[in-house]
Every structure is written in C-alpha cells, then in structure tokens.
Amino acid sequence: MKNKFRIKAAALALAAAGGLFGVADAMAQAKEIFVPVLVYRTGPYAPNGVPWADGFVDYLKLVNERDGGVNGVKIAFEECETGYATDRGVECYERLKSKKPVAFSPLSTGITYALTDKVPNDHIVLITAGYGRADSVDGSVFRWNFPMLGTYWDGADILVQHVKTKGSLKGKKIALVYHDSPYGKEPIPVLEALAKKEGFKLLELPVTHPGVEQKATWLQIRQQRPDYVFLWGWGVMNSTAIKEAIAVGYPRLQMYGVWWAAAEPDVLPAEQAAKGYNGLALGHSAENDKPIHKDMMKYLYSKGKGTAAKKEEVGQVLYNRGMISAILTVESIRTAQAHFGKGVMTGDQVRWGAEHLNIDNARIKQLGVAGMMQPVHTSCADHGGSHAALIHTWDGEHWSYTSGLYHADYKLLRPMVEASARKYAQEKGITPVDCSKEK
Amino acid sequence: MIYRETGQFKTTYASDQQLFPILQDRVFVIAFLVFAFVGVPLFASEYFFRAILTPFLILALAALGLNILVGYCGQLSLGTGGFMAVGAYAAYNLAVRLPDLNLLVVFVLAGLCSTAVGALFGIPSLRIKGFYLAVTTLAAQFFIDWMFARIGWFTNNSSSGSVSAPPLVVFGHLIQGPVEKYLFVLAIVSVFALLAKNLTRGAIGRSWMATRDMDVAAEVIGIRPLHAKLTAFAVSSFYVGLAGALWAFIYLGSWEPLAFDVNRSFELLFMVIIGGLGSILGSFLGAAFIVILPLALNQLPTALGIPLSTATISEIELMVFGALIVFFLIAEPRGLARLWSIGKEKLRLWPFPH
Numbered sequence: 001m002k003n004k005f006r007i008k009a010a011a012l013a014l015a016a017a018g019g020l021f022g023v024a025d026a027m028a029q030a031k032e033i034f035v036p037v038l039v040y041r042t043g044p045y046a047p048n049g050v051p052w053a054d055g056f057v058d059y060l061k062l063v064n065e066r067d068g069g070v071n072g073v074k075i076a077f078e079e080c081e082t083g084y085a086t087d088r089g090v091e092c093y094e095r096l097k098s099k100k101p102v103a104f105s106p107l108s109t110g111i112t113y114a115l116t117d118k119v120p121n122d123h124i125v126l127i128t129a130g131y132g133r134a135d136s137v138d139g140s141v142f143r144w145n146f147p148m149l150g151t152y153w154d155g156a157d158i159l160v161q162h163v164k165t166k167g168s169l170k171g172k173k174i175a176l177v178y179h180d181s182p183y184g185k186e187p188i189p190v191l192e193a194l195a196k197k198e199g200f201k202l203l204e205l206p207v208t209h210p211g212v213e214q215k216a217t218w219l220q221i222r223q224q225r226p227d228y229v230f231l232w233g234w235g236v237m238n239s240t241a242i243k244e245a246i247a248v249g250y251p252r253l254q255m256y257g258v259w260w261a262a263a264e265p266d267v268l269p270a271e272q273a274a275k276g277y278n279g280l281a282l283g284h285s286a287e288n289d290k291p292i293h294k295d296m297m298k299y300l301y302s303k304g305k306g307t308a309a310k311k312e313e314v315g316q317v318l319y320n321r322g323m324i325s326a327i328l329t330v331e332s333i334r335t336a337q338a339h340f341g342k343g344v345m346t347g348d349q350v351r352w353g354a355e356h357l358n359i360d361n362a363r364i365k366q367l368g369v370a371g372m373m374q375p376v377h378t379s380c381a382d383h384g385g386s387h388a389a390l391i392h393t394w395d396g397e398h399w400s401y402t403s404g405l406y407h408a409d410y411k412l413l414r415p416m417v418e419a420s421a422r423k424y425a426q427e428k429g430i431t432p433v434d435c436s437k438e439k
Numbered sequence: 440m441i442y443r444e445t446g447q448f449k450t451t452y453a454s455d456q457q458l459f460p461i462l463q464d465r466v467f468v469i470a471f472l473v474f475a476f477v478g479v480p481l482f483a484s485e486y487f488f489r490a491i492l493t494p495f496l497i498l499a500l501a502a503l504g505l506n507i508l509v510g511y512c513g514q515l516s517l518g519t520g521g522f523m524a525v526g527a528y529a530a531y532n533l534a535v536r537l538p539d540l541n542l543l544v545v546f547v548l549a550g551l552c553s554t555a556v557g558a559l560f561g562i563p564s565l566r567i568k569g570f571y572l573a574v575t576t577l578a579a580q581f582f583i584d585w586m587f588a589r590i591g592w593f594t595n596n597s598s599s600g601s602v603s604a605p606p607l608v609v610f611g612h613l614i615q616g617p618v619e620k621y622l623f624v625l626a627i628v629s630v631f632a633l634l635a636k637n638l639t640r641g642a643i644g645r646s647w648m649a650t651r652d653m654d655v656a657a658e659v660i661g662i663r664p665l666h667a668k669l670t671a672f673a674v675s676s677f678y679v680g681l682a683g684a685l686w687a688f689i690y691l692g693s694w695e696p697l698a699f700d701v702n703r704s705f706e707l708l709f710m711v712i713i714g715g716l717g718s719i720l721g722s723f724l725g726a727a728f729i730v731i732l733p734l735a736l737n738q739l740p741t742a743l744g745i746p747l748s749t750a751t752i753s754e755i756e757l758m759v760f761g762a763l764i765v766f767f768l769i770a771e772p773r774g775l776a777r778l779w780s781i782g783k784e785k786l787r788l789w790p791f792p793h
Contacts, residue, residue, distance in 0.1 A: 041750035042757075050750075079749040081737070086698060087494070090691065091734065094490035110695060113601040117692040121615070133599070180588060182599035182695055189598040206588070209697060420598065427535065429606055 032069075032076040033344055035060060035329060036096035038089060038106045044210035045084040045235035047265035048318055052107055053079065054308040055322025058296055061307070063330055065299045070333050071342040084235070086110040093118065102350040103127050103329050109152075109183035112145075117428070119144040123347035125332065125354050129325040130259055130282050134186055134413075135420035139355060139383040140432040142421065146354045146383045148328050148376060149282055153416070154387045154408035155258050156187035156230075158280065160194045161406050162391055163228050163256070170199040175221055177214075177241060178232035180206040187232060187258070189416065197412070200227075211237025218244040231257040238266035242274050252276040259389065263317035267394045275396040281317075284324065284372035285392045285399045288315020291368030292323070317399065324373060331359055331367075354378060355438075357385055374405070380435035442786040458636060475625055480618050488617035491731060496621075496628045497685045499726035502710040503635055503719060504678025509708070510717035511639055512671035513651030514564050518576035519679055520703035521583035524696060525553040526680025527687035528593050534605050534688075535595055542609045546627070546684050553680020554673045556583075561672025565665055568654075580701050587696045603693030620689050627685065631678060636719050638674065647671050648717070679707075713767060715774025724775035728767075733760050 037056055040049035060075050069075060078099070080092035089111035093104065103125040106112055112132040119126050120143060126132070127146045134153035136145035150158075163169065176191060178184030188204065195202040203226055205217045211233055218241075221229060229250065231241050238261045245255060253276040257266065262279020264286070287293070293315050300306040301314065313319055336345045336353030345353070357378040364373050376385035387410065391403035425432055442463050449455040459465040483492065505519050530549035533540060540548075560579040564572050587593050594602045607614040607623075614623055638644050646667040649657035658664055687694050706729055714725020736756040740747045747755070771778050785792070 039749055041748070042753045046750075053749075081749045081753040083753070086694070087691065091490045091494075094486050095738075098484065098486055109599070110601065110697070113599070113603065113693045113695070114691055117603055180600075181697055182601040185598065185600045209700075424603075427603070427605055 031344065032074045033333060034096075034099045034101045035075055035077045035326075036092075036099070036101045036104055037077050037079045038082050038092050038104065038108075038111065039079050040082050040084045040107070042081065043083045043235075044212070048235050048238075048260070048263065049084065049107065051263075051265070051308070051313055051316050051318040052322035052325075054306075054313060055319035055324075056105065056326045057307045057322075058300060058314070058319075059323045059326035059330070061305060062292075062295060062299055065305070066295060070330055071337050073337075073342070073344055075330070082106070082108065082111060084108055084110075086114050090114050090118075097122060097124070100347075102333065102345055102347050103354070105129065105325050105329065107131070107325075109133070109186060110181055113182050116142065116145055123351070125347060125351050127325065127329055127332065127354065129328055130321060131183065134190075135417050135424065137382060137384045137417050138421035138432075139378075139380045140421070140435050141425045141430055142383065143433065144351060146328075146332075146378065146385075148357075148378065148383070148385050149324070149374075150259075150387055150389055150408070151384060152183075152186040152232075152258065153190045153413050154384070155280055155389060156190040157194065157408045157413060158389045158406040159230055159256050159258075160191070160198065161409070162403055164198065165403075168198075172200045172228070173203060173224060173226040174200050175203040175205055175224065175226035175229045176232060177205045177207060177217060177221075177229055179211060179234050179237055180208050183234060183260075184232045187230075189420075190413065191230075193412065193416065207233065207237055207241075210235060212240050214240055214244050218248045218250070221245075221250055222248040227254065229255045231255060231261045233257070233261045233266075239269040242267060242270045242277060246270060246273045253278070256280070256391070259321075262392065262394075262399075265318070272396045274394055277394045278391055278402065279394075279399075280389045281392040281399070281401065282321065282389050283374045283386070284317075284320050284369075285401060286315060286317045287320065287372050290370065290372060295368060320372060324369065327367060327369065327373075328354075328357070328376070331357060331363075355380055355383065359385075380433070380438040441789065442783050458633065472629060475629075476622065480622070485617045488621045491734065492621050493617075493624055494686075494690050495726055495730045496624045497682050497690055498707070498710065498730055499723045500628050500631060500685070501679050501682035502707050502714065502722040502726045503632060504675045504682060505707050506711045506714075506716065506718070506722045507635065507639070507647070507678065508671050508675035509711055510715070510721070511644060511651060512647040512668065512675075514561070514668060514671060515569060515573040516576040516675075517573050517701070517704050517708065518560060518579035518583070519707045520699040520701060521580040522553050522557050522676045522679040523683030523686060523703065524583050524587055524699035525556045525676075526550060526683030527694065527699065528587050528602075529553065529680070530684035530688060531602050531604065532593065532595070538605070542607055542614075542688075546681055546688075549684040550677040550681040553683065554677045557676020557679070558669050558673045561669050561676075564668045564672065577701070577704075580704055584696050584700060587699075599695075601693055601695045604688040604691075607688060614689075624685055624689055627681070631681070632719060632723075635678070639719070643667075643670055643674075651717075709764070713764060713774060715776030718774065718776035720779060721774050721776030724779070728775065732763065736760060 039053035040046055060077050064074050080096055082089040082092050089106055093115055101124055105127050109131050112128050115126055126144055129148045130150055132147045134151035136142035136147050191202050207214055207217055233241055255277055257279035259280040259282040267274040267277055296314050301311055332350050332354035333345055335356055336349040340349045355378055357376050359376040361375055364370055374386045374388045378385035387408040388405050390401055390405050392399045393402040444461045447462055459468055508514050508516050526549045529552035530545050533545045533548055563575045594600055614620060646662045649662050650667045654664055710725035710729045713728050715721025733756055736759050740752055
C-alpha cells in the first residue's frame with residue numbers, strides 16, 4: 001500500500017517536472033494558430049477579469065465552431081491565471097511562449113509594461129485593446145505593441161472634452177481617483193497638460209492596491225468638493241469607490257469612470273444608489289442582441305460549450321470588450337493571411353497584419369458587431385487605429401449612451417506620444433524605424 | 440557509510456579551517472556547482488531558465504540576506520521588500536544617470552545604497568526587540584513603497600511610475616537570452632552564498648549568533664550589541680538590495696513599486712522560516728519551496744491531462760500550497776534544512792543504524 005502511494009507520488013512529481021521542463025510543450029501543433037489567454041479568474045480583480053476572459057475565449061471558440069477556424073486554420077488557445085500580478089503574468093508569458101503564440105492580450109497595464117521589453121525578441125504581437133502604454137501608439141518605436149481602440153490618454157482627453165460641454169472648466173476642480181499602478185497613473189500627464197490648457201485644478205488621489213480601503217480618499221473629496229471626479233479604478237476598487245461616494249454624499253452625476261470603471265460589476269454592488277453614474281464606453285456598451293450574440297447562443301451556449309457560467313453574462317460590457325479584443329486578434333491574423341497566404345501565421349506575419357488592419361463599417365457589420373465598434377485603421381505611425389469613445393450612464397438597471405462620439409484631440413496628444421516614445425527609445429537604445437518607408 | 444568523516448585527519452590549520460571540512464561535502468558542493476554551471480544549460484528549456492531558475496536564484500539570494508538578519512542575528516524584519524526596492528531603484532537611477540558605469544559596479548553600489556538604508560532602519564533595533572522591531576521595519580517597508588511611488592525623481596519622472604531597466608551590458612558584452620542571464624545570476628549568487636557561509640562562521644557571524652541566543656550574555660562576554668546588530672542589518676540589506684537589483688534588471692525588466700510590496704516581505708520571511716532559520720542551505724530550500732511549488736501545482740493538472748478550469752486550478756494551488764506549508768512546519772519546525780541534516784545523519788550510519 002505504502003509502495004503504491006510512493007509510486008503515485010513519484011509519478012505526480014515526474015509529471016510536474018515534465019510540465020516545468022516543458023517536455024509536453026515541445027509538441028507544437030502543426031495546423032493550428034496558438035493564441036494564449038492571460039486571465040484572472042481569482043483574486044480582487046476577478047469580478048472584472050472573468051467576463052472579459054469569457055468574452056475573449058468565447059469568440060475564439062465561436063470562430064472554430066462556426067467558421068472552422070480562420071480561413072480553415074483552427075485556433076488553439078490556453079488560459080493562464082495571472083491574478084493581475086506582474087511577476088505571475090511574466091511567468092505565464094514564458095510558459096506559453098514555447099507553444100509559438102502569435103499574439104498576447106495581457107489585460108493588465110503592469111504586465112504590458114513588463115512584456116513590452118520581451119516581445120520584440122520573441123516576435124510576438126502585444127494587442128492591448130483599451131489599455132497598455134499610451135505612447136505605444138507610435139509604431140516606429142513600439143513595433144510589437146498595438147494599443148487598439150483607444151489609450152488612456154485618449155480616454156483622459158475625451159472625458160475632459162465631455163465635461164467641457166457642460167460649461168467652461170476655468171477655475172473648476174477635477175479629482176482623479178486612481179489605482180496606484182501603471183494603469184492608474186497612465187492618464188496623469190495628459191490631465192496635467194489639459195489642466196494647464198483649460199485652467200482647471202487637478203487633484204490626484206491615489207488608491208493603493210487592491211482598493212478596498214478608500215475612506216481617506218473620499219474624506220478628501222468631501223473637503224475639497226471637486227466639480228468632477230474621474231475614477232480610474234479596477235476590480236473591487238470601483239464598486240468600493242461608488243459606495244464611498246454614496247457614503248460621503250458625492251453626486252454620482254458628477255462621477256465619470258474610465259472604460260474599465262464603467263461596467264456591471266462596478267455598479268451592481270451599489271444597486272439603485274449608483275444611478276446616474278457615468279463612464280466612458282469604448283465604442284460599445286452592454287449590447288446583447290447583435291448578430292454575434294445570437295451566434296454565441298446558437299453555436300456555443302445552446303450546445304453547452306459556452307465559457308461563461310451564466311448566459312446572462314453574454315453581452316455585458318466587459319464580456320463585449322473581451323470579445324472585441326479577440327476579434328482584433330483574429331482580424332490581425334486574417335489580414336496577415338490575406339497578404340501572406342492562407343496558412344499558419346508566424347508572429348512576424350501577424351505583426352504585419354495588426355499594422356495593416358482595415359476594419360471599416362462594412363466589415364464591422366459582417367462581424368456582427370455593428371454599432372459596437374468604431375472603424376479601426378492601423379498603420380506604422382498609428383498602432384491604435386481608433387481613438388474615439390462616448391459616455392454611457394447607469395440608470396440603476398442598464399447602461400445607456402448619453403453623449404455623442406468624441407474623438408481624442410491628436411493635435412495635443414501626438415507630440416506627447418512622440419516625446420514619450422522617443423524617451424523610451426533612448427533609454428532602451430532602440431532606433432525608430434522610418435514609417436514613411438514601411439509598406 | 441556513504442557520508443562518513445572517519446579517516447579524514449586534519450594535519451594543518453588550513454585544512455581544519457576550510458569552508459567544508461568534510462571531503463564528501465566538498466565533493467558534493469563542487470559537483471553541484473559544476474552541474475549548475477555546465478549541466479543545467481545543456482538540457483533545461485527556456486521556460487525553465489526564465490520563469491523558474493532565475494527567479495529562484497534571485498529570491499534565494501534575498502532570502503539569504505534576510506536569513507542573516509532573522510536567522511543568524513535574531514532581528515525580525517518585515518521590511519525586506521522595501522530594501523529590495525531600494526536596491527532596484529538605486530540600480531535603475533545609477534544605470535540611467537551614469538550610463539558609462541559597469542553593470543557589476545552598478546549592482547554593488549545599489550547594494551551599498553540598500554546597506555545604508557538598512558543600517559539606518561536598523562538603529563531602532565538597539566532599543567526595541569522582537570515583534571516591536573518587526574513593526575518598525577514594517578514602517579520602513581511602507582515608507583519606502585510610498586517614496587518610490589510618489590517622488591518622481593526616483594523613477595526619472597516616468598508618467599506611469601513604471602520604470603524599465605536599460606540593456607544589460609557587462610564589459611562590453613550584452614547579456615541577453617535565458618542561459619546568459621541564468622549564468623550571470625548564478626555566478627553572483629554562488630559568490631555571495633559562499634561569502635555568506637564564510638561570514639557566518641567567522642567572528643562577525645559568531646557575534647550575531649551570540650546576540651541572537653541571548654543579547655545580555657553576549658554583551659557580558661564582550662560583544663558590542665551596536666556593532667553586531669548594525670552589521671547584521673548592513674550585510675543583510677546589502678544582500679537584499681543586490682537581490683532587488685537583480686530581480687528588477689534580470690527577471691522583471693520593467694517594474695513598479697508593487698513588485699516590492701509588503702507581500703514580497705512576507706514571502707521572503709516564509710522562505711526563511713520554511714527553509715530553516717540560521718542556515719545558508721535553508722535559504723535556498725525555502726526559496727525553492729515558495730517559488731517552484733506553486734508553479735508546479737498550477738501546472739500539474741494540465742500535465743496529467745485532468746481538465747479543470749483555470750479558476751479551479753488556481754484555487755487548488757492556493758489550498759494545497761497552504762496545506763503543505765502547515766504540514767512541513769508541523770513535520771519539521773526547524774525547516775527543510777533540518778530535514779537535510781537528518782538525512783545526512785542517517786546516511787552516516789547507513790546501512791547499520793543502531
């Protein structure tokens with residue numbers, strides 16, 4: 001008996017060692033394109049991480065089930081849990097790297113920062129839809145980063161544009177309540193520049209990870225009475241902030257969340273009291289009746305193959321964003337295939353595809369996401385492809401759009417992007433490529 | 440029979456005073472080093488180097504530093520993460536502001552910066568002891584965290600607060616690729632581990648241990664507590680700072696203060712406790728336990744072909760890991776290093792145990 005146990009233990013240890021040494025990983029599938037999925041389904045960021053991951057994985061599944069892959073090439077994928085921790089994210093990246101992935105979407109600005117140094121050596125595309133480094137819009141320096149849909153600098157500029165429509169900002173006070181991490185600090189330079197330009201005063205109020213303790217922050221808000229609060233939070237920090245705002249009696253109408261602080265997990269814990277809370281919508285809100293959602297139901301959920309635990313999750317804000325991230329990844333592969341031939345693509349080829357994306361309104365309609373996405377046209381000079389967003393407001397039960405579409409002001413942002421990218425290139429010893437010569 | 444010192448006569452002072460007086464130990468250590476330097480690079484995969492060996496070695500160095508303070512000198516510290524951060528940011532600032540400086544010099548200077556900060560926060564240890572000291576070092580942790588997150592100068596006014604290491608050039612050679620990085624870290628860790636081994640058995644080490652065992656008695660026999668405690672803080676912080684610089688430059692490449700938060704301090708303290716207080720080997724075993732075991736647990740279900748969801752796997756990882764910590768501490772409260780020495784004792788008698 002004892003021996004049997006020992007043999008079992010030894011087998012387990014061997015299997016673990018095999019996994020660690022990457023023995024099993026060596027067998028790469030030949031006719032598949034591998035797309036790794038970095039997720040966080042546990043920890044303080046799980047309420048927001050789960051719907052995003054479900055949307056991402058569901059779209060990859062849908063492409064395999066409905067279309068038989070991208071032009072006949074199936075997509076293989078594997079999840080890896082990062083817990084939103086940078087070191088664990090780097091470990092996941094190293095673990096999945098051996099399977100020849102073409103594109104990573106880490107869903108964490110901190111992990112994006114860490115991977116930005118690694119992807120050029122490994123020839124893997126980094127698609128950061130709606131997060132990541134704002135300066136990586138400049139593709140001449142950041143060859144492998146694609147902050148598609150919009151960066152935090154876009155978001156900061158659009159929020160200021162929006163509150164400006166309610167009256168001049170001269171002499172007003174705007175408080176930025178932010179997650180004290182690269183993610184939360186990212187918009188600060190743009191807000192500072194705008195504060196100078198528009199004449200408002202910026203209060204910077206950091207909240208330490210994970211953000212469940214914000215009493216001091218909101219006390220300051222009660223004292224200072226800012227005219228607007230911009231919330232740059234993630235995970236439990238968002239719902240806590242909204243609850244604290246209610247506790248100190250700060251009007252939700254004057255609160256604006258970035259697109260990561262404007263989804264169901266953020267407002268639902270506060271229920272009706274969150275009514276009137278506004279947030280940026282990254283081109284989409286909680287649409288759940290588009291053709292793509294019907295396909296999700298038809299091909300996945302009716303057959304019990306869906307990823308989400310509950311059907312109702314399909315079409316939530318973050319689910320849609322995860323899905324659109326996957327769409328951008330798949331479209332990059334498709335664009336590459338159109339240029340290089342319809343087979344298995346390498347990282348270099350997908351990078352070309354991501355840099356030559358041309359998702360126009362007709363294509364958006366074909367994809368079944370009409371009205372959920374702005375056209376994305378990427379190029380070497382602009383790896384973002386789209387810099388627009390609108391505002392949606394929580395009415396206690398639903399999100400609904402309450403503004404028109406805003407475009408980020410690149411007259412202001414472009415010089416900042418270039419200056420920041422140049423600084424990075426200098427620190428890293430990178431020679432920027434000449435975008436006018438790129439085809 | 441296998442591990443037996445019978446017949447090894449020490450005929451000179453030098454042979455009696457050497458680092459590993461028993462032949463088997465010497466052979467084992469040399470064989471192990473040869474294996475680590477030559478054998479491992481021959482067969483290990485890139486993932487193994489980048490995600491397991493490199494972080495393991497760097498955290499082992501940090502644990503070694505903490506072990507000097509907690510295990511050898513008996514001064515409880517919860518500021519290790521902060522001292523690592525000092526090393527990391529000092530190295531970053533030196534490398535960015537003085538780009539001509541040799542990287543090895545940068546690392547040593549970063550260690551020295553951490554030494555200075557460590558000695559400064561060590562001063563209260565002359566008056567306060569035990570848990571109270573732990574609280575003051577915790578204050579150091581939070582202060583240092585705050586400092587690097589808030590004062591723009593330290594991060595070269597990086598807008599996101601995240602900084603990234605410049606290319607690693609040593610003597611005109613660019614260190615890149617997993618094997619080179621591993622060998623670089625291994626060389627540094629080997630040198631400093633041997634140094635620590637030497638230090639702890641010498642006069643300084645004995646004064647630390649005397650202070651740990653009973654500080655009043657140590658004072659009576661002529662050990663200056665100021666000297667003993669501050670040197671322990673200084674040496675420990677040097678190791679920890681050096682490890683912080685390596686962690687930032689070699690492993691992460693780009694980091695924010697969160698990489699060195701209080702959880703890192705706890706993690707290192709657990710390494711030292713599980714590995715074995717007051718043992719060089721224990722620091723390595725503890726680091727292996729804390730770094731490698733969760734990754735192995737996380738990958739075990741997939742390797743065995745058991746289909747489990749990502750969330751379930753990471754919950755199981757946490758539960759099994761916690762249970763194993765409890766199990767090991769019950770089975771051997773003096774740490775994994777003690778298990779090793781029990782093993783050696785058994786080998787000594789084998790095959791005729793009495």
